[in-house]
Amino acid sequence: MCLAPDLERRRTTVHSRMLFSWQQVHFRVLEALILVGCVAKTRLLLFLRGGAELLFDGVKKHQVTLPGQEEPWDIRNLLVWIKKNLLKERPELFIQGDSVRPGILVLINDADWELLGELDYQLQDQDSVLFISTLHGG
Amino acid sequence: MCQVGEEYGAPAPEVPPPPPPPRAGRELKCVKCSEGLPVVVIRAGDAFCRDCFKAFYVHKFRAVLGKNRLIFPGEKVLLAWSGGPSSSSMIWQVLEGLSRDSAKRLRFVPGVVYVDEGAACGQSPEDRAKTLAEMKLILQTVGFPWHIVALEEVFGLPPSVLRHLAQEPSGTKGAYKAAVDSFLQQQHAPAPGEEQLSQPGSQDPQGPAGLPTAAQTEAQAPTAAQTEALSRLFDSVKTLTAKEELLQTLRTHLILHVARTHGYSKVMTGDSCTRLAIKLMTSLALGRGAFLAWDTGFSDERHGDVVVVRPMRDHTLKEVAFYNRLFAVPSVFTPAIDTKAPEKASIHRLMEAFMLRLQAQFPSTVSTVYRTSEKLVKAPRDGNSGGPPGPRCLLCMCALDIDTADSATAFGAQTSHLSQMQPPTPPAEAPTTPCCSAGVGRAQGCCRGAGPCRREDPRASVIEQLCYGCRVNMKDLPSLDPLPPYILTEAQLRSQRASVLQEIQEYLIDSDDEVQTGES
Numbered sequence: 210m211c212l213a214p215d216l217e218r219r220r221t222t223v224h225s226r227m228l229f230s231w232q233q234v235h236f237r238v239l240e241a242l243i244l245v246g247c248v249a250k251t252r253l254l255l256f257l258r259g260g261a262e263l264l265f266d267g268v269k270k271h272q273v274t275l276p277g278q279e280e281p282w283d284i285r286n287l288l289v290w291i292k293k294n295l296l297k298e299r300p301e302l303f304i305q306g307d308s309v310r311p312g313i314l315v316l317i318n319d320a321d322w323e324l325l326g327e328l329d330y331q332l333q334d335q336d337s338v339l340f341i342s343t344l345h346g347g
Numbered sequence: 348m349c350q351v352g353e354e355y356g357a358p359a360p361e362v363p364p365p366p367p368p369p370r371a372g373r374e375l376k377c378v379k380c381s382e383g384l385p386v387v388v389i390r391a392g393d394a395f396c397r398d399c400f401k402a403f404y405v406h407k408f409r410a411v412l413g414k415n416r417l418i419f420p421g422e423k424v425l426l427a428w429s430g431g432p433s434s435s436s437m438i439w440q441v442l443e444g445l446s447r448d449s450a451k452r453l454r455f456v457p458g459v460v461y462v463d464e465g466a467a468c469g470q471s472p473e474d475r476a477k478t479l480a481e482m483k484l485i486l487q488t489v490g491f492p493w494h495i496v497a498l499e500e501v502f503g504l505p506p507s508v509l510r511h512l513a514q515e516p517s518g519t520k521g522a523y524k525a526a527v528d529s530f531l532q533q534q535h536a537p538a539p540g541e542e543q544l545s546q547p548g549s550q551d552p553q554g555p556a557g558l559p560t561a562a563q564t565e566a567q568a569p570t571a572a573q574t575e576a577l578s579r580l581f582d583s584v585k586t587l588t589a590k591e592e593l594l595q596t597l598r599t600h601l602i603l604h605v606a607r608t609h610g611y612s613k614v615m616t617g618d619s620c621t622r623l624a625i626k627l628m629t630s631l632a633l634g635r636g637a638f639l640a641w642d643t644g645f646s647d648e649r650h651g652d653v654v655v656v657r658p659m660r661d662h663t664l665k666e667v668a669f670y671n672r673l674f675a676v677p678s679v680f681t682p683a684i685d686t687k688a689p690e691k692a693s694i695h696r697l698m699e700a701f702m703l704r705l706q707a708q709f710p711s712t713v714s715t716v717y718r719t720s721e722k723l724v725k726a727p728r729d730g731n732s733g734g735p736p737g738p739r740c741l742l743c744m745c746a747l748d749i750d751t752a753d754s755a756t757a758f759g760a761q762t763s764h765l766s767q768m769q770p771p772t773p774p775a776e777a778p779t780t781p782c783c784s785a786g787v788g789r790a791q792g793c794c795r796g797a798g799p800c801r802r803e804d805p806r807a808s809v810i811e812q813l814c815y816g817c818r819v820n821m822k823d824l825p826s827l828d829p830l831p832p833y834i835l836t837e838a839q840l841r842s843q844r845a846s847v848l849q850e851i852q853e854y855l856i857d858s859d860d861e862v863q864t865g866e867s
Contacts, residue, residue, distance in 0.1 A: 258672075260680050302687065321669070
């Protein structure tokens with residue numbers, strides 16, 4: 210499995226310094242831990258358009274790293290996480306019950322979320338999720 | 348019946364919602380071309396790929412314009428742009444439509460108007476300047492002649508804005524076809540000095556250099572006094588509903604004025620299908636049911652010479668948002684008067700929340716309401732068909748739907764009530780012929796009813812010239828003083844005219860043989 214470049218660099222430097230077998234074992238354990246760590250974290254790009262950014266202090270682009278957990282992240286969990294960590298004010302204007310408020314469109318990797326299962330879509334690493342509020346103006 | 352997850356009264360027995368139709372997964376293909384990967388779901392379950400979606404969207408725009416043959420070739424059309432997604436999309440469609448080659452090209456001459464409403468929304472001058480700078484950037488990219496006006500300019504409007512200017516009828520279908528044919532003939536045989544006519548798309552070069560400077564107008568920044576007056580006006584309105592209605596009215600008047608000044612005969616607004624469905628329901632709640640056909644139809648001829656046209660009325664907000672995202676249409680978000688307002692803050696917000704929530708559960712809601720609005724017919728009132736046009740509302744300029752005979756008693760009750768509240772004070776600008784002058788000393792004729800003289804109660808004289816919906820809005824305005832002067836002037840003019848007409852009514856020769864009475 211190929212690692213991210215920075216991890217790869219770290220791996221080879223560690224490798225070159227290794228001399229003794231118990232250090233090899235030590236390294237293998239370390240490598241396993243690093244591997245588990247980067248698989249579990251999900252990095253996402255969140256975009257907010259059409260006025261939704263007003264609820265997030267005006268910030269339109271958020272680069273988030275979701276903490277690792279046993280069950281995979283889906284949109285339902287993401288919304289809960291956003292409500293707890295990113296939403297600055299008026300959660301009822303963004304989230305309604307389980308889902309987003311009607312009138313807010315969700316695009317995952319530039320495709321309609323209805324095509325991908327809406328709330329049940331499982332997020333992959335480096336996905337981009339875009340929330341467009343259509344409730345404003347013409 | 349429709350229950351959207353909230354129980355009112357006795358909770359309904361727990362019925363699990365019907366299982367949602369199987370979602371079209373990414374493995375499915377576009378329903379139109381059956382080969383592309385679908386990116387958007389339109390209506391209920393139709394998945395389109397990117398190219399088919401674009402073709403579908405553009406086709407709808409052209410079809411709406413082509414079906415209602417109202418825009419003649421070479422006509423000047425003003426595009427009302429708010430910076431929001433629907434109007435930006437409309438401008439982009441016009442831009443693309445004009446630059447196509449051959450017979451499918453759009454054939455009118457566009458201009459863009461942007462109304463800066465920052466003062467009404469309570470924005471700071473720095474924010475307004477920043478927004479204006481972003482707007483100008485986009486306007487320069489688009490390349491049409493543009494006009495930026497601030498809402499404060501309503502304080503400088505002439506009373507003629509409120510008058511219906513009659514226009515000669517545009518003619519039958521034959522006239523449209525003839526106009527198109529003659530325009531095409533002109534194009535194919537250009538005069539030696541007019542080669543550029545064959546490519547009107549290139550007549551709109553980028554940047555101000557190629558366009559006459561008169562075509563791009565930007566008023567001077569509004570004075571602090573005007574901004575203050577506008578803020579005072581909006582602060583004096585008690586409810587958000589009335590504020591939104593007032594804002595809409597003033598904006599319409601301002602755009603109308605710009606259109607008349609610069610010679611535009613049509614105004615295009617970017618109202619989308621969803622917005623019009625919401626507007627239809629809101630108008631019903633506000634008491635404007637009589638004017639639904641004008642408020643939500645494709646064309647709105649209430650002003651007479653300038654016709655308001657709604658080419659985006661077939662596109663839902665979802666389609667507009669997707670198109671703007673997929674094809675990079677620039678738009679600017681500006682906070683409006685109802686930004687971040689809670690759901691029950693105004694009738695508009697409530698209706699919007701209701702419709703969108705219903706739409707989420709029953710996906711054909713918006714289209715059903717929209718189709719209903721298409722069936723509404725603009726019929727004249729029974730008594731007026733064939734006769735002279737009746738009086739029009741002062742603010743919304745629709746034919747008055749209140750029977751004056753009926754409201755005489757109501758009016759009398761109103762004036763006596765109001766006169767008890769405020770001692771009558773003569774207005775600052777005294778009319779030249781006060782209606783109670785000694786020269787026309789009729790005991791019963793000069794003022795309707797036994798109430799005090801009408802000129803001493805300006806509020807009642809304005810209110811009686813409004814339609815029912817506008818009257819209900821005016822209830823939330825405790826004093827009419829902060830209103831822009833053109834409204835009050837026109838109201839006074841009309842009431843004077845009505846009272847003078849009433850005085851000389853007996854002297855007028857009627858066509859149905861009423862005997863002319865002698866002098867008093």
